[in-house]
Amino acid sequence: xxxxxxxxxxxxxxxxxxxxxxxxxxxxxxxxxxxxxxxxxxxxxxxxxxxxxxxxxxxxxxxxxxxxxxxxxxxxxxxxxxxxxxxxxxxxxxxxxxxxxxxxxxxxxxxxxxxx
Amino acid sequence: xxxxxxxxxxxxxxxxxxxxxxxxxxxxxxxxxxxxxxxxxxxxxxxxxxxxxxxxxxxxxxxxxxxxxxxxxxxxxxxxxxxxxxxxxxxxxxxxxxxxxxxxxxxxxxxxxxxx
Numbered sequence: 001x002x003x004x005x006x007x008x009x010x011x012x013x014x015x016x017x018x019x020x021x022x023x024x025x026x027x028x029x030x031x032x033x034x035x036x037x038x039x040x041x042x043x044x045x046x047x048x049x050x051x052x053x054x055x056x057x058x059x060x061x062x063x064x065x066x067x068x069x070x071x072x073x074x075x076x077x078x079x080x081x082x083x084x085x086x087x088x089x090x091x092x093x094x095x096x097x098x099x100x101x102x103x104x105x106x107x108x109x110x111x112x113x114x115x116x
Numbered sequence: 117x118x119x120x121x122x123x124x125x126x127x128x129x130x131x132x133x134x135x136x137x138x139x140x141x142x143x144x145x146x147x148x149x150x151x152x153x154x155x156x157x158x159x160x161x162x163x164x165x166x167x168x169x170x171x172x173x174x175x176x177x178x179x180x181x182x183x184x185x186x187x188x189x190x191x192x193x194x195x196x197x198x199x200x201x202x203x204x205x206x207x208x209x210x211x212x213x214x215x216x217x218x219x220x221x222x223x224x225x226x227x228x229x230x231x232x
Contacts, residue, residue, distance in 0.1 A: 033213075033219065035220055035221075043204060043206075043225070043226045044226070045206065045223035047220040047221075047222070050220055091158060091159065093159075093221075095213055095219070095221075102147055102166055102210075102212065102213035103161070103164060103172075104149055104161070104164070104208070104210070105161055106151070106158050106159040106160075106161075107158055108157065108158040109157070109158045111156075
């Protein structure tokens with residue numbers, strides 16, 4: 001069975017500093033994708049970054065980077081130079097090929113608060 | 117503009133009544149998903165569909181039903197069998213999963229359902 005675990009319910013970071021949000025996953029699929037989404041208080045889901053299980057390099061998108069450690073089954077999100085607008089809930093998600101169904105599952109989320 | 121439209125944004129239901137949440141996309145996506153989110157919690161998968169006329173149960177399908185008669189539409193019915201239906205419901209869509217391809221899901225704005 002697939003599972004995503006985010007162990008940090010809440011995090012604080014000072015503006016302009018970097019922060020790491022943890023994500024571990026469990027899957028028996030040989031091929032899968034890992035995603036991070038941001039959810040502001042408005043409720044919308046904003047896609048941030050993607051990492052494929054066969055990608056050799058860690059994904060980066062602007063201030064977002066994904067620290068992918070396949071052997072440890074972790075896919076931590078690193079936000080550099082935090083901004084006040086980064087305050088939101090962040091979700092790690094995974095989609096695999098199990099049974100060719102492409103099931104997309106999410107973790108419990110981490111609430112990030114950026115302090116001025 | 118392409119996107120996913122969920123309607124209505126707010127919905128009130130009396131106990132014992134069925135209610136249908138609409139989800140329409142014009143992104144030409146094959147895959148569609150329904151999630152439930154309770155306050156401060158993660159997204160839990162209710163149902164998902166990879167192709168027209170086919171869908172699979174997610175982790176919390178009991179008390180819900182769906183149909184996928186058209187590629188663009190994936191309505192969710194919350195039946196009276198769902199004992200605690202008050203929640204935020206999110207619909208998403210994506211292209212079909214292929215290993216190594218960035219296939220992030222795009223989300224609608226969500227529907228807040230309240231049972232009164």
